[in-house]
Amino acid sequence: MMAPPAGPLRSAAGAQLLRDWIEAAAERHPDKPYICSVDDGRTITFGELRRLTRQIATFLRGRGIGANDRIALLSGNSIAHLGCYLGVMAYGATICTIHVEMNRRHLDNILARLAPRLVLHQGGLGLDDLLAQVSAPRLALGAWHRPAKGTFFAGVADCRPSDAALWSVDPKDDAVIFFTSGTSAAPKGVVLTFREHLSNIVPTADGFGITGDDRIYDFRSFNWASAQLFGALVPLCRGATLLMGRKFSASRYFDHIRTHGATVAAGNPTVINMLLNASEGTGRAAVPTLRFITSSSAPLLPEEWRRFEARFGIPIAQGYGSSETGWIAANPGPARRFGTVGRPLPYHDLAITDADGRRLPRGVTGHVEIGGFADNDYRHLAEDGTIRVTSRGRIRTGDIGFVDADGFLHLTGREKELIIRGGVNISPLEIDGVLMREPEVAEVATIGVPDRIWGEEVVSYVVLRPQAQRAADDILRAARAQLPEFKAPKRIIACGELPKTARGKLDRRALLEQWKQTEAAQGRAAHATQGDISMSSSISVHPQLSHCGIYVRDIGRQVDFYTRILGLVLSDRGVSSRLGTELAFLTAAGEHHHQLALISGRRPQDGTTVNQLSFKVADLDQLKEMFRRARDAGVREIRQVNHGNALSFYFADPEDNGVEVYMDTPWYVPQPHGAPIDLTLSNDEIMAQAERHCRATPGFMPLEAWKADLEGRLAHAN
Secondary structure, three states, X not given: OOOOOOOHHHOOOOHHHHHHHHXXXXXXXXXXXXXXXXXXXXXXXXXXXXXXXXXXXXXXXXXXXXXXXXXEEEOOOOHHHHHHHHHHHHHOXXXXXEOHHHHHHHHHXXXXXXXXXXXXEOOOOOOHXXXXXXXXXXXXXXXXXXXXXXXXXXXXXXXXXXXXXXXXXXXXXXXXXXXXXXXOOOOOEEEEEHHHHHOOHHHXXXXXXXXXXXXXXXXOOOOOHHHHXXXXXXXXXXXXXXXEOOOOOOOOHHHHHHHHOOOEEOOOHHHHHHHHHHOOOOOHHHOOOOOEEEEOOOOOOHHHHHHHHHHHOOOEEEEEEEOOOEEEEEOOHHHOOOOOOOEEOHHHOOEXXXXXXXXXXXXXXXXXXXXXXXXXXXXXXXXXXXXXXXXXXXXXXXXXXXXXXXXXXXXXXEOOOOEEEOOEEEOHHHHHHHHOOOOOEEEEEEEEEEEOOOEEEEEEEEEEOOOOOOOHHHHHHHHHHHOXXXXXXXXXXXXXXXXXXXXXXXXXXXXHHHHHHHHHHHHHHHHHOOOOOOOOOOOOOOOEEEEEEEEEOOHHHHHXXXXXOOOOEEEEEEEOOOOOOEEEEEEOOOOOOOOEXXXXXXXXXXXXXXXXXXXXXXXXXXXXHHHHHHHHOOOOOOEEEEOOOEEEEEEEOOOOOXXXXXXXXXXXXXXXXXXXXXXXXXXXXXXXXXXXXXXXXOOOEEHHXXXXXXXXXXXXXX
């Protein structure tokens, strides 16, 4: 067994500091849970963590892994994930955490840039073809407590615990590389030393007021800095407990907090908004152990902040940080300063500067700049795999703000033009690059436009080439096939030209102002032409066949068949007030309320009977255009319905088969549900009436909140 060296390295923020935290926690509370998985109830104690990290050290030493050697980890939230993350760092090598879902399109690029010595991956991610092309050794991660043969943790389990750490590791050696959610066309690889990564932990714990008695609930991805620092390392250094969630679930958020006695819960503005709309009956009394909820990743609007605290009586402590620098500021729990991101962590030496880098006095707005280590290099992994220094000594965060007289930081804007959708950074350049692959597109510009749920939504403007054979809707479908759902444009708008600056550069800010003016003008025009549904004949509508409904004799038996045999999930069930028949709605995908509707009423003598064919359109303009076409074609008995989660109209084809054309709404109400609508009204009036009706319906919530809950149920079912 090797003894640690004497001298300053032991107290410096190197790998030894992490080993000290693990050792201290295991000595004080060997049987205390360090991590508890709220999804399956499994735990790992501090004593078990100490043994596991020592076994990982033996395993890595046996493979000849040294300082700055990279271990790529492709995995979702689990005890195995964090055990590997901590074990590699405690040994002294470099752990590279990769969010597979967000970066799937870029995985070949990421792995080529990393050139890892070892690749560890979670099973069931569909990466076999990609991993087969990687030259480095590859191992399935496996379960840490009961590993299958041939997995990483099976190899670790065969190793004796030892102090086989790399004592030669310097605090300036690389500790972690992680990839952002898209702050550039390809995800940025942020490279942090042990000093950068671990020096952030104690100040963050102090800033939020975390103690060893806390139980921190965090569902965010532990592939990214915010959760790694606050959710994993802060409780480790304090001897607190992490309550880990696999993903966010609006319906189970407060239940997890209550069941597991959480004292602090992680959040972000999108989560806050979803909880506001989905948790009417929950209050402080229902979660008596909870001290506060954090909010980070994007600015929280003061209106939403006040509304949340007024409804639930639970304080929100907003914080602020970045991938390159860790947490920068933190609010002290319940003693938070409203409307701020807290006090800057002292070691960062935060300053507000003018354009030339001169420090500004308190109360004056300028650029946010930090520089806790005078000799520090801020680095990223370039496209060619080399490490590039982006700043030395001090770095601007890209945000604009000021520090008030009491030392609290206020953020007022950001320099860059990133789209922040639900707290996730989306690069307009990446979207532009995908759209420019389409031969019909001559120019493109993507912007973020205001959205009530996500903060910002993605909209792209395109200039089409002369004689283009496809319309904007066709290009939108092509883009959605190539991009993750969270990055895909909500709309693509064809225009004659894009705004440019005097120097000929694309002016995205001018484009956003143009979008706002157009939206306002369309709203005024819609009110001025109330009752007129005539649309331009240039509207291109291609309804997508979406789902089907069938009449059944025994609805209970059919529900059992489709859920038990085919793996669908029951999303709603009830009795139609119009038909008097029972309906069951089933789906296999979180983005669809239902893909199959079962309708009771089929008689024993009836043959196979189709209830309806349903076609989906993109928006209200297209729905009204289809309504106009049906009406102009002489179709009679058109029934217009607000289902809450959709606006529809129904009619019969020439052989009396039922046909539905519908568009999704951003809301959910329990199904079946139907109320009349009038598609001859203006867009604003239709949507306003529909929203008022939905909000007055018991069980109403934003669609994204319902989707998050359904995805949790689908994951549990699988």
